[in-house]
Amino acid sequence: MPKASPNLNDRCERFIETIKLQCLNRFIVSGKRHLYYLTAEFTSHYNTRRAHMESDHLPPVREEPEEVEKLKMDQIEVKSYVGGLVKSFERRAA
Structure with a gap:
C-alpha cells in the first residue's frame, strides 16, 4: 500500500478481516512457513478463483469466458x- 493513502486503509482492513474469518480462524498455525503458505494459497484463491459480487460474480484476475455452456458431472x-477449506470447480481436461 502506498504511503499516505488513508483512502486504501479500509480495503486493507477488510481483506485482513476476511482472511482471518475465512481462513486463519480454521487452522492452528504452526509457524511462519505455515502462515505464509496459508495466506498465499488463500490470496491466490481470493484473487483468481473466487467470485466477486462487484464484478458480475467473476474473480478480479480472470479470463473472460467466451460463452456459458452446460457441463455434465464427469x-x-x-x-x-x-x-481442503476452499474448493474450486473447473472443466476436466479432455
Whole structure:
C-alpha cells in the first residue's frame, strides 16, 4: 500500500478481516512457513478463483469466458485449496 493513502486503509482492513474469518480462524498455525503458505494459497484463491459480487460474480484476475455452456458431472473437476477449506470447480481436461 502506498504511503499516505488513508483512502486504501479500509480495503486493507477488510481483506485482513476476511482472511482471518475465512481462513486463519480454521487452522492452528504452526509457524511462519505455515502462515505464509496459508495466506498465499488463500490470496491466490481470493484473487483468481473466487467470485466477486462487484464484478458480475467473476474473480478480479480472470479470463473472460467466451460463452456459458452446460457441463455434465464427469466433465467437472473439483480442486481443493488451503487444506481442503476452499474448493474450486473447473472443466476436466479432455
